[in-house]
Amino acid sequence: MPKQEESHDLRPLTEAEEEFISKMIERLPPFIARREVRWITGGLLRRQTLSNADAVGQGPEESYRIGTMIVYPTESLFKWMARKYGISPLQRMTVQHPLRD
Numbered sequence: 001m002p003k004q005e006e007s008h009d010l011r012p013l014t015e016a017e018e019e020f021i022s023k024m025i026e027r028l029p030p031f032i033a034r035r036e037v038r039w040i041t042g043g044l045l046r047r048q049t050l051s052n053a054d055a056v057g058q059g060p061e062e063s064y065r066i067g068t069m070i071v072y073p074t075e076s077l078f079k080w081m082a083r084k085y086g087i088s089p090l091q092r093m094t095v096q097h098p099l100r101d
Contacts, residue, residue: 010083011083013079014088016087020087021078021082024078028040031064031073033069033071034070034071035069037072037077041081044081050070050072051070053084060072061076061080
């Protein structure tokens with residue numbers, strides 16, 4: 001499906017985003033069906049979110065219709081998610097216990 005968004009409009013991914021995507025997709029299938037996206041992403045994305053983004057031409061760069069199903073290349077889907085929402089590692093905080101000082 002063609003997208004209105006041009007590839008030159010996409011921001012570059014950060015190192016943390018690239019690392020996250022690499023870890024996420026290494027064991028996933030090469031394509032993810034829209035209706036399975038919530039399960040496969042562990043609840044990070046919902047199919048309605050993708051449907052809405054696709055409807056206005058702002059979904060993942062690549063998608064395919066197979067019969068009545070929409071599927072996304074896994075890497076394209078996760079890059080879209082990273083660009084849309086951002087991914088950054090949490091900073092660990094150390095908490096000192098008042099009774100252990």
